[in-house]
Amino acid sequence: MNYLKLKSTFENYLFILPAVVIFAIFYIIPFIWVFQLSVFEWDGISPLKTAIGLANFKEVITGDPIWWQSMLNAGYITIIALTFQNAVAFFLALACDREIRFKNWFRVIFFIPPVLSEVVVGLVWQWILDGNFGLLNGWLTKIGLAHLAKYWLSDPATALNTVAIIHCWKGFGWGFLIFLAGLQGIPRELYEAARVDGANAFYCFKNITIPLMIPVIVLVGILTILGTMQAFVLIMAMTGGGPAYHTQVPVLRIYASMQGASRFGYACAQSLIFGVILITISFIQYRFSGKQSR
Amino acid sequence: MVAMGTRGMIGESTKHTFSLKSFLIYLLMAFSSFFLPGCGSNSSEVNNTNVSKPTILVWHWMTDRQAPLAELAKRYEEKTGIKIKFELYAPSDAYSQKVRAAAQGNNLPDIFGILAEKRDFAAFIKAGHIADLTPNMNAENGKWKNYFFAKALAGNEFNEGNTYGVSAGIYGVPIDVTTIQMLYNKDLFRELGLDPQKPPATFDEFLAIGDKLKAKNMQGLVSGWGEMWMIDCLANNYAFNIMGKDKVLATLRGEVPYTDPDWVKVLSLFKKMQDSGVLANGLVTMINKTAEQLFANGKAVFAFNGSWCVNVYKGMNPNLNYGVMLPPRASDKYPMSIWGGAGTSFMVNDRSPRKEEAIKFLQWFTEKDQQVFFAEKTNNLPANKESIKNIPEILAQFSDDIEYATHPNTWGVSEFPPVIEALDKGIQSIIIGEKSPEQVSQDVQKIKERELAKKKAK
Amino acid sequence: MKSAAYYTAKKITFNTFVYLFLISVALSCIFPLLWMLSSSLKTQETIFQDMSLIPRELHFENYMRAWTEGGFGRCFLNSIFYTTSVVFGIVIVSSLAAYAFSRFKFPGKNLIFYIFMGAMMIPIPGSFVALYVLLNKLHLRDTPVGYILCMINVGLSTSIFLLKTFFDKLPHELEDAARIDGCSKWGIWRHVALPLARPVLAVVIVFNTLNVWNEYFLALLIFDSPRLMPLQLGLMKLQGEFVTQYPLLMSGLTITALPIVLLYLLMQKYIVKGVTQGAVVG
CATH class of the missing domain: 3.40.190.10 (Periplasmic binding protein-like II)
Structure with a gap:
């Protein structure tokens, strides 16, 4: 009996072994290196590294207001993505889960933005949003709302919101897809039984769909936080983090420290602090929603 | 092929397998087609050093110049029998990180561009990755040095008493001017x-x-x-x-x-x-x-x-x-x-066993004829001052003002x-x-x- | 009667709004695609002058030129090879681990799971130098295996997280039944858990395929030989450092997007037709 139990536990470990081995070699080893480097001053080239203790961390925390502003910007975009983007994605997934017309078409179309290259997305949106020749301002003028026309990407008042909206547009397809997969897991019988009992659509939604979807909502929430906090390619292509620091985000700062200023140690310290913040936020969300689902 | 594989199988259970088998078969096929020739060519590359006529490897990031570079490489091979391989890595951000990483593993090619500010240029030199070309530049009363616009060379020069702690000298070869x-x-x-x-x-x-x-x-x-x-x-x-x-x-x-x-x-x-x-x-x-x-x-x-x-x-x-x-x-x-000043410069790897051949190639590359060809094909200003007479008018307008030119890399x-x-x-x-x-x-x-x-x- | 008419009217208005919303979102998604397609048929001179979606002349030769100038032939095969290997690897490795995290009990389970989750959170852009030195020491630099292993690692954490969430949702009855029938743990994973998780496996496959298919930085870092480079590096040639050949780039991007669209169409079916547990039990 004891032998069998031991064998069973051993077998359990075998399941995670391949993942752990790959992870240990290709993640943990570089991670330890980054961790060591964060207490050094290093330009990324010379064989010489100078140990400076926790000075890098101290500088990130107390002497780098732009870093924290970029964090706030990313946080702002994340809040918009968590609420607006995911609400839209959830609604669309619900719609496409029902027996609506052309639903197969919609399912394909909604996944176009994630497939499109950032280059195309950047070019198209710049064309739409251009202050002088852009489509959006053209339409606004046509329907008599010329006073709303703006230099969407270079006006500090609108730049961050514009970037956030484009980011949400590019990313909602993922939420849509995962929600859709999640909705497949809800047995149809549950709805049928409720309907026989005379429950309306809203009741079903509130008492069947939502509770059963909580784990998936948490999952999408965490993936949204990660994806949005770490976003930078599209922002780089649209505004370069400008005007001034209005659309600056943490990953762009990390790259600026590494490539622009050749401060590898500092970039590593920034990465670690960023990671700790992300873990904290995600953990809070995981725990918080985990309790709710119970 | 994948689809046919699953359709051919009968029974519900196989449909559940996510076409795992055809996936595996495909993978095996792909693997075998990949590694067999792969290993062969790998070993031949390693053996290159033993062949009497060496191959000189050049890394660059200039997407619009690969064709004229390859053409010049062909001409050089016809002339000397030495093969020049231009390898293009774009985009430039990733390229410059690749060069840094390669420096860490001592895997830099014979000739490369570094795409960096003077401070980082100096770090590469101090780490022993870049050869000092001063003796070659000054040989025969400075023949090679005299090819270039002084402004083009200045970016690759370190003067006596510079703040970077690099011994004075010329460490790069300008190939065009911007x-x-x-x-x-x-x-x-x-x-x-x-x-x-x-x-x-x-x-x-x-x-x-x-x-x-x-x-x-x-x-x-x-x-x-x-x-x-x-x-x-x-x-x-x-x-x-x-x-x-x-x-x-x-x-x-x-x-x-x-x-x-x-x-x-x-x-x-x-x-x-x-x-x-x-x-x-x-x-x-x-x-x-x-x-x-x-x-x-x-x-x-x-x-x-x-x-x-x-x-x-x-x-x-x-x-x-x-x-x-x-x-x-x-x-x-x-x-x-x-x-x-210098738009693009090439550096010679100080650790390369083919250092002398690499320098000779760069000398040929910056001669008047090659520079005219290169400038014409790429619509860039040549680094060789003799070549400047043969360029289109609008480009000449750019070069007219070169006397006003300065660059942070020349300030010391x-x-x-x-x-x-x-x-x-x-x-x-x-x-x-x-x-x-x-x-x-x-x-x-x-x-x-x-x-x-x-x-x-x- | 009156109330029935009222409900019908209400339903129609509601549906109208739903469709209006669906259609406007759909239009915003299609528009860039159409723009990309139409731009791919224009010339460098007309692309930013003639902004209409229907080009006056159709330059289909752009596709041929993009294919040759980007060196797509070899790159395309490479990319297909890397993507299938990585995605296959991730599906196997992450589903095994996620299944264990979801179903089994063993010491250190939660700790290991949380470490995987933590890895998802910490972006380490600086780690590529370490990765490079590591691969160099393992003699895996400039080899497909090195690249594939690195990319498997990149997608691992997220895939485990996705799969575990869905495994947790699955009912245990079927697995219990299989166990009573004498099925081993491996058999249950393979014949019960994986088929049931098909909708989420489809998501994992699409997610990782897109990730690997669009990756270029690690490839550029790891590979020296041009013959090993993936598709994205061909695209980078078209994108150009100074001169961007926009129509060729758009043709190249269209070619690149096609396999992904096909794969999505294929996978999408698994999400739609996903067998609900009830049906399987029945």
């Missing part, structure tokens, strides 16, 4: 009632065009000011014009503060440009490729761009009728300056990156009206003092 200047659209000039032969020479003349632009609802200056270095470039041009080179360099050394009235004056120029309406709307977040698009299609009157743009505009709009001008001077005290002292960033971002803030020139000069000085203190602490 200058960054102001351009204007001659057709739009006529539309505005301006003389296309007389671009504005003074800053006030330039500002006066703002009203005409507004009246005709046209856009003025476009440039890649969303990418910061192009703002930095124009600001530096005007700093040289207003306070002279010595004072600018004194500022970099920390002897003159950024709060000096002359620097405030430089910053105020950007406010004046914005207020007068000569800047295109949306300029602060514009990337250079967008700026090039707009100027090429006649949607902007002025552009601030590098000489590579000749090739870009030619592709987008061959009929674009434009001229080259110096940025209009804001002061008569000192000459106007522009950034210019670098500004701290955070200070440069604060200056450039500060100018963006001035243009969007968030900060005054005075405020920005104070912000920049604060960061300068912080960096100086940090340096002293070391």
